[in-house]
Amino acid sequence: MSDNGYVYVLMNPSLQNMVKIGKTTREPEERAKELSSVTGVPTPFIVVYSCMFESCSDAETFVHTYLETKGFRAASNREFFEIPINIGIDAVIKAKEHFGEFIINDNAKEDSLKGEEILTNQFENF
Helix, strand or coil: CCCCEEEEEEECCCCCCCEEEEEECCCHHHHHHHHHCCCCCCCCCEEEEEEEECCHHHHHHHHHHHHHHCCCECCCCCCEECCCHHHHHHHHHHHHHHHCCCCCCHHHHHHHHHHHHHHHHHHHCC
16 A cells, blocks of 8 residues: 655644644645634644655654654644744655655656745745
């Protein structure tokens, strides 16, 4: 069974200085929409970064372990970390450097770079 998928970083404006870092074999935006649809969440989650891995399970474990050893995990049975967004993104980038990014085709890489450029432009306006 294939474990190709994404490790994503989600933020929610209602959860200051906290991000959710998880995995999905679907598009990260689908997962964010799913998480946002529950009534216990006051505002929608936003995908701020994602990276595709050959084994999203291994990459997620790497990121969670890395952040947990630094004392950032909010609860051991949850995927939430009390960190600024950039630290969450940096942790996924460390996983990418360790495991390598999984590329389906050249268009997927171009889309990933466009997403990073859009995110960078959004944060420059703050």
